Amino acid sequence: MPTYSSRKITSVRHEWIVPAAQPWGAAWEEIDKAVLAAWTAYREHHGLPGNAAIPGDFARFTTHDDDIVIAFTTEAEQ
Numbered sequence: 851m852p853t854y855s856s857r858k859i860t861s862v863r864h865e866w867i868v869p870a871a872q873p874w875g876a877a878w879e880e881i882d883k884a885v886l887a888a889w890t891a892y893r894e895h896h897g898l899p900g901n902a903a904i905p906g907d908f909a910r911f912t913t914h915d916d917d918i919v920i921a922f923t924t925e926a927e928q
Contacts, residue, residue: 858928863921864891871916881918885909888920895924 866884870876889904909922 866920868918870918
């Protein structure tokens, strides 16, 4: 008789991409808009009200080519 179980987890990476090409880079206002959109999506995914606090580490900022990418990952068991 087996003494193990299994499961399948699907990960989804949610990204907001802000152009940051040289020589000027990204404008703060555009980054701010993308962060607000990411906060909204995070709250919706987790069923949080619009005024709920968001963890400071909810997303990561990385650079790819000439873009700043704001991203968080969600997982669901199937």
